[in-house]
Amino acid sequence: MAASVVTEYGPREQPALAAIGMVLVAERHARRGVGRRLMRHVVAAMGTTPLTLHATPFGQPLYEELGFKVIGRAEMLRGHFVPTGAQQVATRAATAEDLPALLRLDEEVFGADRTHVVTRLPAFADQLRVAEEDGRIIGYAAAWPNMDTHVVGPLIARDTATAKALLASLAAHTDRPLRTDIDVRHEELLRWAKEHGLASIAFNAVMTYGITELPGDWNRRFAPVTVAAG
Ligand SMILES: CC(C)(COP(=O)(O)OP(=O)(O)OC[C@H]1O[C@@H](n2cnc3c(N)ncnc32)[C@H](O)[C@@H]1OP(=O)(O)O)[C@@H](O)C(=O)NCCC(=O)NCCS
Structure with missing residues (x-):
């Protein structure tokens, strides 16, 4: 209960x-x-x-x-993503060989080791994609099924252009509406997502106990693994 x-x-x-x-x-x-x-x-x-x-x-x-x-x-955003034009940053599906680099980037940006979650993403998520520049991984994102949507998260990217490319590439590989929770400080990504068909459905408070700030680098952390329940 x-x-x-x-x-x-x-x-x-x-x-x-x-x-x-x-x-x-x-x-x-x-x-x-x-x-x-x-x-x-x-x-x-x-x-x-x-x-x-x-x-x-x-x-x-x-x-x-x-x-x-x-x-x-x-x-919290939800909706069918409507693509317009090509993205500037190249993305591709992640492979097993990407895992060490992905884990390094994730720990740097999240601020704590979450190997046990990241290594399970390939089983849990329908898509796991990376963004690359000169052979280096500069971001990654997953989309996992939840009710009738695909939840986008985690979304980790060097900059907003990379986050946009990852979001657009996940959308290109699903017919479902997307749902994600984006830190309000990422104003440009929020504006862009709304211009591309996603609608604001709620605001949630990020709360802490025992610390006054989250570890890691919020500039490169665009969305968490999960969204608030309701
Ligand atoms: C939020 C939730 C977990 C509260 O559980 P609950 O057992 O009903 O809560 P409690 O009876 O222990 O109440 C604790 C306090 O929460 C607040 N609260 C709970 N339900 C509320 C409601 N419907 N409206 C306003 N305040 C509410 C009140 O301050 C309440 O204290 P009070 O009853 O002394 O005024 C439950 O309503 C729920 O599952 N909601 C849906 C999911 C959700 O929103 N989860 C939280 C997001 S992480």
């Missing part, structure tokens, strides 16, 4: 960060303190590990009550 998923990143003995997702309480049990009890349990069980989550307006008051702080916002 209630669920949440906690994903730890970094060293197993002392994780650098844990992401909380899919906080859900069955409708028929709502508003009876189940969500509060579940979240208190998660916070206590995680000890000193810094926490982060994307909160919908429904979840935000509860997380604030538990001590989480809003440190940023993400805009």
